[in-house]
Amino acid sequence: MQRIIIPLLLLTLTTFKGMAQQDQKPITITGKVVDSESGQPLEYATFVLQNTDYPDKVTGGITDLSGNFEVETTPGTYNIRVEFISYKTYSQKGQTYNSDTNLGSITLSPDVAQLAEVEVVGEKTTVEVRLDKKVYNIGKDITTSGGNVSDALGNIPSVSVDVEGGISLRGNDNVRILINGKPSALAGFGSTDVLQQLPADAIEKVEVITSPSARYDAEGTAGILNIVLKKEKTLGINGSINLTGGIPFNARATTNFNIRTEKFNIFNTLGYFHRESPGGGYNDNTYLSEQSEFDRIYEDRDISRNDDGFNINIGMEYFLTEKSSITGSFFYRWSDENDLTENDNQRFSDGSINSRTFRTEDQAEKDNSRQFSFNYTNNIDDDGQKLTADFQYSYDNEDVLTGIREDRTVPSDSLIALENIYEKQKQDDILAQIDYVLPMGDAQFEAGYRGTFEKEVNDYQLDTLDQGTGNFITNQDLTNIFTYHENVNALYTQYGNKYGKFSVLLGLRLENTELRGEVDASIDSHALEELVGEDVDLNFDKNYLGLFPTVNLVYEISETQNISLGYNRRINRPRGWFINPFPSRSSRTNVFQGNPDLDPAFANAFDLGYMKRWKKITFTSSVYYQRETQSFEFITENTGQFTSDGIQIIRRVPINLSTNERIGAEAGVMYNPTKWWRMNGSFNFFTFSSDGTFNGVDYGTTNSSYFARLSSKFTLPGKLELQANSFYMGPRQNAQTESDPMFSLNLAISKDLFDDKATLSLNASDLFNSRKRRSFTQTPTFTSDSEFQWRQRQVNLSFIYRFNQPKEQRQRGGQQGPGDDDGEGQY
Numbered sequence: 001m002q003r004i005i006i007p008l009l010l011l012t013l014t015t016f017k018g019m020a021q022q023d024q025k026p027i028t029i030t031g032k033v034v035d036s037e038s039g040q041p042l043e044y045a046t047f048v049l050q051n052t053d054y055p056d057k058v059t060g061g062i063t064d065l066s067g068n069f070e071v072e073t074t075p076g077t078y079n080i081r082v083e084f085i086s087y088k089t090y091s092q093k094g095q096t097y098n099s100d101t102n103l104g105s106i107t108l109s110p111d112v113a114q115l116a117e118v119e120v121v122g123e124k125t126t127v128e129v130r131l132d133k134k135v136y137n138i139g140k141d142i143t144t145s146g147g148n149v150s151d152a153l154g155n156i157p158s159v160s161v162d163v164e165g166g167i168s169l170r171g172n173d174n175v176r177i178l179i180n181g182k183p184s185a186l187a188g189f190g191s192t193d194v195l196q197q198l199p200a201d202a203i204e205k206v207e208v209i210t211s212p213s214a215r216y217d218a219e220g221t222a223g224i225l226n227i228v229l230k231k232e233k234t235l236g237i238n239g240s241i242n243l244t245g246g247i248p249f250n251a252r253a254t255t256n257f258n259i260r261t262e263k264f265n266i267f268n269t270l271g272y273f274h275r276e277s278p279g280g281g282y283n284d285n286t287y288l289s290e291q292s293e294f295d296r297i298y299e300d301r302d303i304s305r306n307d308d309g310f311n312i313n314i315g316m317e318y319f320l321t322e323k324s325s326i327t328g329s330f331f332y333r334w335s336d337e338n339d340l341t342e343n344d345n346q347r348f349s350d351g352s353i354n355s356r357t358f359r360t361e362d363q364a365e366k367d368n369s370r371q372f373s374f375n376y377t378n379n380i381d382d383d384g385q386k387l388t389a390d391f392q393y394s395y396d397n398e399d400v401l402t403g404i405r406e407d408r409t410v411p412s413d414s415l416i417a418l419e420n421i422y423e424k425q426k427q428d429d430i431l432a433q434i435d436y437v438l439p440m441g442d443a444q445f446e447a448g449y450r451g452t453f454e455k456e457v458n459d460y461q462l463d464t465l466d467q468g469t470g471n472f473i474t475n476q477d478l479t480n481i482f483t484y485h486e487n488v489n490a491l492y493t494q495y496g497n498k499y500g501k502f503s504v505l506l507g508l509r510l511e512n513t514e515l516r517g518e519v520d521a522s523i524d525s526h527a528l529e530e531l532v533g534e535d536v537d538l539n540f541d542k543n544y545l546g547l548f549p550t551v552n553l554v555y556e557i558s559e560t561q562n563i564s565l566g567y568n569r570r571i572n573r574p575r576g577w578f579i580n581p582f583p584s585r586s587s588r589t590n591v592f593q594g595n596p597d598l599d600p601a602f603a604n605a606f607d608l609g610y611m612k613r614w615k616k617i618t619f620t621s622s623v624y625y626q627r628e629t630q631s632f633e634f635i636t637e638n639t640g641q642f643t644s645d646g647i648q649i650i651r652r653v654p655i656n657l658s659t660n661e662r663i664g665a666e667a668g669v670m671y672n673p674t675k676w677w678r679m680n681g682s683f684n685f686f687t688f689s690s691d692g693t694f695n696g697v698d699y700g701t702t703n704s705s706y707f708a709r710l711s712s713k714f715t716l717p718g719k720l721e722l723q724a725n726s727f728y729m730g731p732r733q734n735a736q737t738e739s740d741p742m743f744s745l746n747l748a749i750s751k752d753l754f755d756d757k758a759t760l761s762l763n764a765s766d767l768f769n770s771r772k773r774r775s776f777t778q779t780p781t782f783t784s785d786s787e788f789q790w791r792q793r794q795v796n797l798s799f800i801y802r803f804n805q806p807k808e809q810r811q812r813g814g815q816q817g818p819g820d821d822d823g824e825g826q827y
Helices: 016-023 112-117 149-153 185-190 525-532
Strands: 027-035 046-051 058-062 068-073 076-083 090-097 101-108 126-130 133-137 159-161 167-169 175-179 203-209 223-229 236-247 250-260 264-276 279-287 296-319 324-349 352-379 386-410 414-440 443-466 471-474 480-499 502-521 540-558 561-572 590-592 601-613 617-629 632-642 648-656 659-674 677-691 701-716 720-729 737-739 742-753 758-765 773-778 782-789 794-803
Touching: 027 046, 046 068, 058 068, 076 101, 090 101, 149 203, 167 175, 167 223, 648 782
Parallel strands: 027 101, 175 223, 590 648
Antiparallel strands: 027 068, 046 058, 046 076, 076 090, 126 133, 133 203, 159 167, 203 223, 236 250, 236 794, 250 264, 264 296, 279 296, 279 782, 296 324, 324 352, 352 386, 386 414, 414 443, 443 471, 443 480, 480 502, 502 540, 540 561, 561 601, 601 617, 617 659, 632 648, 659 677, 677 701, 701 720, 720 742, 737 773, 742 758, 758 794, 773 782
């Protein structure tokens, strides 16, 4: 069940006789409501006083975050009642109060008859609908046991993960990824690579924020995904050990360890993995221009990955007083990745093979990331007044050495090219923020500041073998140091209130964005003009000041259904690799190149949602519309350049198109027909249209697509569980490329052992080995038919052992009040 936004207080109907009592001196009834099993306070429980002499006279209140309540009334005899969702109602009749009275602790017991409605974290996935987000408490998903965070996100409604690990929200890949409410080294500073190194069982919940409130960064036109990691709150020592092995060969060991006392909480996660992930694909290019020496080139690629990684996250929360605490944490990640790509090129003239080459790309990458985080929290009073301050410093260092060799094999054996690429990338990120929350009765006011300061340095050197001398010569036209700065300062304020059945959250965010780029290179002016164009300045300093309003409304039709409406304005800032103008070398003929002239895109989005709960079914749905200006689009074009052996060079580059519009609808159902069978499914359909020109070519297009997922889980005799997750992506199309539909199925079985302290799981990811991206691109000068598979079918055996840590932990509640938050995912 959802948390109650603010339980509706029964209005006092004052009669003439009741008015006569107004001359009596008021008294105060106080107390505390707690869970009978855990002793934990129950916030937002309802305390009701009904006058026995005047039954129509009813008053009451709700408990605060500490479970306390305080109600002012007149002396008299009352029937009292305490209610909370999924708990048995506590009631006492004929209680006489003539003076201030403290009722002490009132304990509520779970209502066994309503257990189907109780949110059981660690057992089944449930959803909470709040004013500005949907919160999915991640259940025991055995299909991702031994998997990573990307695997787990693929099972969240509205979210899709493509074959390369790219994450999109409602079909839009411009989604902001946060860890515990902040940009983080754990999320790779915008890249999703690191999410494939973090274990899925580290997730507590995922917040899908399609209509972000003003407290959140305005980045991400699709919205925000906030991944909240587990931090055990149970007193004592507890933890878990998770061991995984699989085919293709991979091994992972993860431990979680926590010590909690009344004064401090120490938490730690330690993990190591080794992964071998074969993949591959092909490009079949047909050239329509008579200038090309070949009319068709077929590239067949095999990819072998051999990666090792280690990560540790350790922190401590120290309770200064009952209402204030400081938290410090340190995260470190090390990885050693070795990827070998073998590319067999067949070149055709007049339908026959003219020549054949074999290209190998051997890449070794070492990566080190460090992150220091500090938090101060002060719950100023029992009414919910709160002050928080955060500071975070992150540092990431990557060293990459890539050796590329290409040989002609037909009609004769000869060396075409031998290259060494040296890359060093350093990134520094500083985050500072402060937030203040002031409750005002049913209303709540918030304000805060957030600053992020990012510096990214890419040092790139290309050495090419001079076959005449046998020496490597540095290519001065492509060797460069590119430095990119992104500084964002933001102020926000928001106000939430409840008016009868309406809850309102209004916010305004002011952001100043500075984008600055500097290139240190020896490239001459003619080569530079050919590379990026004559009107593009590689050394740029751009400044943007913008207002980002948000409006979120919820209307409670009843306790089990509501309607929500949201509006927000968002920004999409280009990342460093979008800006870097120097082309990649993954292929001599198909390259990616950044665009230093790229500007941020801005979007206005509307979302209309409906949610309904029955005893065994939860239904969520929404209709959404988004209009984005200066939107990014990746276009493929002929560069007009040729390789030394006469092949046209094709590049893929991001540009600002003028406008795109997205209209869609989504629906999700969670259904528990019996105690032994649970199902959930979702469907998302959207239409997408864009317009704009680049280099005289019209890239306007209109297309529709959809994706759907279905999960079914069975609890079998003998503590066995069986689960199947399926995903289908419909066909897609943009101005140049048509993408085929894609289907994948994950299957798993698990058994609990040793009195539920351990679980053994066997799962198969992409059972039919069908998760492949197939597309066809057509331009006036060439066509390209391609297929790519990031990772082949994976089978894992996983064992997890828990000590002093229950497999299931109940988390009950209703909807929260306007602007309320649990402190995570908050800006």
